[in-house]
Amino acid sequence: MSRRLLILLACLGSLPSPANADWQAVEKVKNYAIAGQSGPELYASIGERGPKLGPTRAIAHTSFKLTWSRKYEPQGDACVLVSALPKLAITYTLPKPAKPLPAGTREHWEAFIDGVHRHEMVHGDFIKDMVKKIEAATVGLTVPADPHCRKIKTEMTKRLGALSNAQRQQSQDFDRAELSDGGKVHQLILNLVNGG
Numbered sequence: 622m623s624r625r626l627l628i629l630l631a632c633l634g635s636l637p638s639p640a641n642a643d644w645q646a647v648e649k650v651k652n653y654a655i656a657g658q659s660g661p662e663l664y665a666s667i668g669e670r671g672p673k674l675g676p677t678r679a680i681a682h683t684s685f686k687l688t689w690s691r692k693y694e695p696q697g698d699a700c701v702l703v704s705a706l707p708k709l710a711i712t713y714t715l716p717k718p719a720k721p722l723p724a725g726t727r728e729h730w731e732a733f734i735d736g737v738h739r740h741e742m743v744h745g746d747f748i749k750d751m752v753k754k755i756e757a758a759t760v761g762l763t764v765p766a767d768p769h770c771r772k773i774k775t776e777m778t779k780r781l782g783a784l785s786n787a788q789r790q791q792s793q794d795f796d797r798a799e800l801s802d803g804g805k806v807h808q809l810i811l812n813l814v815n816g817g
Contacts (some may be wrong), residue, residue, distance in 0.1 A: 646709040646749050650738075652717035660729055660813040667716050680806070681737050682714045683744035689750065693770040702762045702771035702777070705797055707752050713741045733813040740799055740806055751788040755781060 656664035671678035692704045715738060728813055758780045764773040799806040 644707050644709070646711050646745070646752075648711045648713070648745060648810070650713045650715055652715055654719040655716045656719055657721060658720070659726055661817060663716075663718060663722075663730060664810065664814050671716065672714050681741050682742045683748070684712050684714070685745075685748050685749075686710045693768060693773060695768050696763070698768050699763050700767040700772060700773045702759055705760050707756065707757060709749070709752055711745045711748055713738065713745065715741070715744065729813050729816045733809050736805065736809040743795060747791050747795070748790055751784055754784050758784065763800075803812075805810045 653670055653672070653803045655663055657663040657666050667680050668678060671680055672680065672682040673679075681782055686709070690708070691702060692705045694701050711730045716735065717734075718730065719725075759777055760772065760776065762780075764776055767773055796805055796806075801807060
């Protein structure tokens with residue numbers, strides 16, 4: 622076998638296989654500034670400056686932007702979604718004190734913000750799971766009598782709506798459990814306000 626052919630085969634072997642091509646979410650933290658030098662002051666500032674969700678303000682928030690590169694292919698009289706590659710960006714919005722904190726408060730703050738960040742990352746996991754479910758529910762989808770690949774988009778919208786609603790409900794149930802009396806986030810709040 623020629624040296625050139627060996628190099629070509631080695632290069633081809635290192636290319637990612639489309640079936641194994643995996644995507645990664647891009648995750649980032651965005652901070653909003655809060656004021657205060659004690660636990661109660663910091664928490665009051667969160668109440669004034671936290672991200673607005675409807676009529677109320679939250680401690681933190683997870684948002685995402687999802688776009689797709691999809692390939693539709695007419696096959697006979699049908700249309701098939703042969704591939705779909707997601708591009709997912711997740712942003713965790715968290716509070717951050719504007720000024721350095723005294724040692725005692727800093728300890729309580731670090732425990733609080735670490736727990737809040739971990740809580741928001743669970744929301745991020747729910748979003749990533751939803752994207753995987755969208756892939757599973759749509760790649761390979763075949764719609765008969767759709768040679769121009771128009772009906773398939775309507776069918777996909779129905780499937781995506783159900784998956785999106787399920788993810789939203791999962792997030793709401795998780796928040797309800799964590800923020801209820803005795804829940805993890807509720808405990809974090811109490812420890813910050815009473816200890817810091």
